[in-house]
Amino acid sequence: MMQRHHYLGAGPLCGAQIRYFIESERYGILGGLAFSAAAWRVSARDRWIGWDDSSRQQHLNQVVNNSRFLILPMVKVKNLASHALAMAAKQLTIDWPAQYAIKPVLLETFVEQGRFSGTCYKAANWMCLGQTKGRGRQDKNNRKLLPVKDVYVYPLRNNATTVLSAGTVRRKRTINTSAIDWADEEFGCAQFGDQRRVKRLLTIARDFYARPQANIPQACQTRAKTKATYRFFENDHHTMDTILAPHYEATRMRCEQEKIVFAVQDTSSLNYSTHPATENLGPISTQKDGVIGLLLHDTMAFNDDGTPLGLLDVQCWARDSDDFGKRHRRRQLPIEQKESYKWLKSYQAVAALQAKCPDTMFVCVGDREADIFELFDMALGDPNGPQLLVRARHDRLLDEDNGLLWEHVQRQAVSGIQEIKVPRQKKRKARIAQLEIRFAQVQLKPPSWKNKLKPLTVWAILAQEINCPDDVKEPLQWMLLTTIEVTTFEQATQKLAWYAGRWGIEVYHRTLKSGCKIEERQLGSADRIEACLAIDMVIAWRIYYLTKLGREVPDVPCTVFFEDAEWKALVAYKTQQSIPPDNPPTLREAIRLLASLGGFLGRKGDGEPGTKSLWLGFQRLDDLAVMWKIMIPHIDPKNKSSPSVQYPRYG
CATH class of the missing domain: 3.40.630.30 (Gcn5-related N-acetyltransferase (GNAT))
Structure with a gap:
């Protein structure tokens, strides 16, 4: 049979x-x-x-x-x-x-x-x-x-x-007390079958972190370490998944300490057209024979304060040029055969994590590209799974003769006015925008070509700018769809604030591309690039994490992130005092000193340093720390008296 x-x-x-x-x-x-x-x-x-x-x-x-x-x-x-x-x-x-x-x-x-x-x-x-x-x-x-x-x-x-999982060796993770431990926290549990390979991974991660913008020979500095790094990426067992697995576990443990975690998804393209000899790349533009590279879809966890907790899921692939021309058949293809299935795969990864962290509420956040009917169907099909918050892209037809989504929500009464600060851009002045907030529970009908699916009940939130200045061509307008109940103005504005936090993943991608120079890696094949990318992605997260944590817990000792040689060399260089103080500076003070190496001026209107000044500062800090380790043994112990150090005052 x-x-x-x-x-x-x-x-x-x-x-x-x-x-x-x-x-x-x-x-x-x-x-x-x-x-x-x-x-x-x-x-x-x-x-x-x-x-x-x-x-x-x-x-x-x-x-x-x-x-x-x-x-x-x-x-x-x-x-x-x-x-x-x-x-x-x-x-x-x-x-x-x-x-x-x-x-x-x-x-x-x-x-x-x-x-x-x-x-x-x-x-x-x-x-x-x-x-x-x-x-x-x-x-x-x-x-x-x-x-x-x-x-x-x-x-x-x-x-x-x-x-x-009984018998699985899980090392207890604690808050770092020295900067040298961070690589072990994020990669130390890697399962390569040989502890020497794990040690090599830790060495590569520390070298890349010390010089984020350097190429591999510059970061490794010696011929032996450079050769070992290239060999590491050539090993078929060192894939993106196996390298990121311990980082996923570290992220899970950070998520467990939060009441709510936002799992923000986004897609980015990596351009390797300047390295045409690299194998197994694919087109990343709308032209079949245009720009080549890789596509990257990642999910980053953020807490309620906007601090990045780490990566939850990463998908990286090269498009097949033979797939061009299938767009006209998209309605006939099942979702599993479409590139947009990446959103559902990442949601499934977050759902698996939600099952392990029952006391934490996970909310999957996506932009307009995530407005996929099957994604909402998947989220609503699991009552214990993550919630969903997506910006609407389609003006969908509603059930029970309620017309179209946008018209129906616009007919609802205004629940309140929300004021937000719109930052200045190149051709736009900064302004305070007033938004009318409306919300409604709606039943979305499935598209006509997906008639096997049933209508879905979600909540829609519409924010529209009023009293817009004459020089603003496009007033602000957001339509959000969520699986979380919204019955009050406060709940609606809360969801808007949650979605606004999605910008964090854009900052992360900028750090990844500009700060870690991932598009300049020359490794000969897509598989090796993906293995290297896995390390670079954690490096970029670490830089972003340090930036945010300096604002969230500014008064903790800087030894949480900086080893002794780093903070002492940093203080000595910036204060021109050869003997460092007995007590280390706070994390905020150390971060601002580090950022000043990367061009941060700390003027009154500059606010706190960003990721760019930090990654530039790291480029110089490593050399300062190495010189400190060389020179400090030659200082006469009799002259070692800790001076009273005055750190630069910013703003």
């Missing part, structure tokens, strides 16, 4: 296995299921569980793979598939221990995108964790010839992740 009707045939299946018929007393055989040993390594699953190599090897036999599922094509019974899955899962908990003396804790399966939508698994309460990479066990050359599949899991116990 399977050989004849299932597109993969009957097998062979791997390892331990059990097969079931789906049988009706009246109609006979309706289909069948097969369960077998779990896949050895699945990034989305392993990350959700929290596995390292040793814990995977220890607990993999407690995961069972639903390797075949078939309902005969002539059988048309509503809800039969999801009902059969539920019955099979219940029966398997009895039969598998009886057959193999092992109690299964988790079921997994893989649903090929474009061929199936996974509806029956969703209806049976299976969770989609992400996608496979399109690689098999024999894909040593990373050719990705296999179709990409969605990864679904079904926990057979409420504490499935706890049971499966």
Whole structure:
């Protein structure tokens, strides 16, 4: 039966296995299921569980793979598939221990995108964790010839992740007390199978952090370290995912300490046209033979104060030039085959994190590109999942004859007036804008070509500028859609403030491109660039994090971020005193001193330093610290008396 009707045939299946018929007393055989040993390594699953190599090897036999599922094509019974899955899962908990003396804790399966939508698994309460990479066990050359599949899991116990991750070595993370520890905090738990590789990763990260804008030879400084760095990026095991995995874990622990976390998604293009010999790049413009490079879609976590907590998900890919021209078929293609599926994949990554941090509220924030009906459908389909806050792009049709979205919300009464400060731009003066706030609960109808989807109930918030100056050509206007209930003016303005915080990821991307010079990396192939990019992305986050933390906790000692040689050399250089004080400066004082090396003047109207002056300051600080370490042993101990240091007063 399977050989004849299932597109993969009957097998062979791997390892331990059990097969079931789906049988009706009246109609006979309706289909069948097969369960077998779990896949050895699945990034989305392993990350959700929290596995390292040793814990995977220890607990993999407690995961069972639903390797075949078939309902005969002539059988048309509503809800039969999801009902059969539920019955099979219940029966398997009895039969598998009886057959193999092992109690299964988790079921997994893989649903090929474009061929199936996974509806029956969703209806049976299976969770989609992400996608496979399109690689098999024999894909040593990373050719990705296999179709990409969605990864679904079904926990057979409420504490499935706890049971499966038992024995995983998790080092206790604490707040840094010295700057040299930061690399170990973000990368020290990397699973490369060889601790020497981990040490090399830490060395590369520290070198890149000390000189953010330098090329690789300049950052590494010695021939031996430069050669070792290039070899590190050539290793097929050092991928973007494996390098970022420990940083994701560090981000999770920072998120656990917050009541609310904003998971902001955005897409950026990386231009490598100046390196045409680089392999496996793709077009990033609207022209098939135009600019080449990579596309980057990342999700950054921010707390309520706008401080970046770290990356939650990163997707990097090169477009296939053969895909040009498929835009006219976009309505016929399932969402899984569209580039816009990146938003759903990142949402799934945040949903997996939400399950691990039940006391933290996650809100996924996206710009107008994220106004995707399937994304809202996914968010509303999981009552325990992250919330969604998106700027509307489409004037969607509403259910119950309410007309179009914009017209309907504009008909609502004004709930209040919100004043905001609009900063000055090149051709626009700074001004105080007055916004009329309206909101309403709406039911969005699915597009006509997606009639299988049901209407969705969300809340819409409209902010429109009034009394606009004559020289302003485009008054401010925002329409936000959210899965969070909005019934008051205060709640509406709160969501507007939340969305305004999305600007933080734009600052991060500017730091990544201009501060870390990622588009100038010359590594010969896209895979090596992605591995290097993983480190650069954490470096850029660290610089941005330092900038924000100096404003959030300005009075903590600067030793939280700066090692002794760094702050002492910095103080000595700026104060022209060879003997540093006994007590280190505060974090705010040290950051402003560092920024002054990068051109920050600290005038009354300058405010606090930004990321640009900091990354420029880092370029000089490393040399100052090295010279300090060389010269300090030669200072006569008898003359070491700590002077009274007056730090420069700014503003």
